[in-house]
Amino acid sequence: MTDRTATVGDAPDDSGEARYCYCAVSLHEGVEPGPLGLAGVEDEPVRLLAEGDVGLFVHDCAGLYDSADPTEVQGWLLSHQAVVDAATERFGTPVPFRFDTVVQGDDDTVRSWLTEHRERFADVLTDLAGCSEYRIEVLVDEETLDAAIVESDERLRELAAQRDESTEGTAFLVDKQYDKRLNELRRERRAARTETLGTRVAEHAREVQEPDDPTTTLGDTPEKEGAVQARLTALADEEGVDAIGSVLDDVADEAGVRVRFTGPWPPYSFVPEVDDGTA
Amino acid sequence: MEPRRDEDDAIVDLLDCILRDGVILQADVIISVAEVPLVGLQLRAALAGMDTMTRYGLLTDWDEETRTRAIADERAPPTRLE
Numbered sequence: 001m002t003d004r005t006a007t008v009g010d011a012p013d014d015s016g017e018a019r020y021c022y023c024a025v026s027l028h029e030g031v032e033p034g035p036l037g038l039a040g041v042e043d044e045p046v047r048l049l050a051e052g053d054v055g056l057f058v059h060d061c062a063g064l065y066d067s068a069d070p071t072e073v074q075g076w077l078l079s080h081q082a083v084v085d086a087a088t089e090r091f092g093t094p095v096p097f098r099f100d101t102v103v104q105g106d107d108d109t110v111r112s113w114l115t116e117h118r119e120r121f122a123d124v125l126t127d128l129a130g131c132s133e134y135r136i137e138v139l140v141d142e143e144t145l146d147a148a149i150v151e152s153d154e155r156l157r158e159l160a161a162q163r164d165e166s167t168e169g170t171a172f173l174v175d176k177q178y179d180k181r182l183n184e185l186r187r188e189r190r191a192a193r194t195e196t197l198g199t200r201v202a203e204h205a206r207e208v209q210e211p212d213d214p215t216t217t218l219g220d221t222p223e224k225e226g227a228v229q230a231r232l233t234a235l236a237d238e239e240g241v242d243a244i245g246s247v248l249d250d251v252a253d254e255a256g257v258r259v260r261f262t263g264p265w266p267p268y269s270f271v272p273e274v275d276d277g278t279a
Numbered sequence: 280m281e282p283r284r285d286e287d288d289a290i291v292d293l294l295d296c297i298l299r300d301g302v303i304l305q306a307d308v309i310i311s312v313a314e315v316p317l318v319g320l321q322l323r324a325a326l327a328g329m330d331t332m333t334r335y336g337l338l339t340d341w342d343e344e345t346r347t348r349a350i351a352d353e354r355a356p357p358t359r360l361e
Binding site: 018021024063064065066067068073074077078080081095096097098099100101102103104105109110113134135137211212233241245246248249252259260261262263264265266268269271272273 | 296320321
């Protein structure tokens with residue numbers, strides 16, 4: 001049976017009960033706080049736990065979801081996202097939780113924790129209201145990019161000429177130098193593009209971040225057409241996103257450049273840490 | 280240009296984000312903050328490269344018991360844990 005004595009600050013209970021958390025939402029007036037009519041991870045029924053004007057979507061579970069099978073994990077992530085999407089549609093911008101955020105304990109544990117953090121969540125939800133996350137990736141055809149780099153760099157042209165005049169052995173070494181220089185310039189070019197784009201997008205966004213390169217492989221990640229020249233994620237409202245779209249139109253006008261502009265997504269990259277000071 | 284959600288498997292980009300970002304609750308009712316990574320151990324080992332794990336201190340943060348359990352749980356670990 002459930003351990004009703006568990007509270008925040010106590011050691012996690014050992015009842016084996018746990019709650020998987022999807023997102024927090026604002027329960028403003030006129031919104032139906034009923035079920036989303038949608039199953040969550042592993043087809044578990046998703047419920048809303050409400051504390052005042054803040055709600056938390058959860059399902060009952062026994063512990064962490066864990067698998068070494070990327071396809072299974074991908075399925076879980078899609079289910080997680082589907083719940084957050086449905087919550088967004090009904091309640092507006094949520095505070096999305098990271099996959100596999102699991103509270104050890106029963107509904108009372110979650111409620112008491114939520115009560116303690118209700119004000120903080122309400123502030124964050126108010127702050128994020130009307131905004132979504134957008135992801136931007138600028139891809140450049142490598143041949144076009146390299147041609148432009150070679151044309152603009154004297155040192156590369158010198159090395160190319162030197163290579164053509166060299167014997168086979170020397171040419172090999174010169175080739176190495178050429179490649180090193182080209183790689184340096186590619187890196188510089190990428191950094192410059194990211195900075196320029198970041199500045200332009202930031203004029204219309206609430207916040208801009210340069211995300212790390214993807215660190216996970218989920219099996220069937222599609223091949224990218226071209227080299228990534230810039231990758232940004234922006235938090236913007238509807239007005240801002242129109243202006244960002246215009247900036248990206250300019251960027252995509254350049255020969256050999258393709259822009260991927262995706263969203264709106266829940267603001268995964270822009271939620272602050274919620275800390276109860278006990279960890 | 281308008282943002283889209285259906286272009287070139289756009290969702291695939293987001294999946295990495297869902298694994299890494301979003302609210303992390305630094306609370307002791309969460310499984311778990313101080314000793315074990317917030318997502319399952321097999322999942323981390325399977326998905327994250329060693330560079331990533333080391334960069335985020337995931338290996339150094341694990342205590343001995345956690346490592347032993349992680350290794351015992353995985354008969355054929357896709358990534359070496361030590």
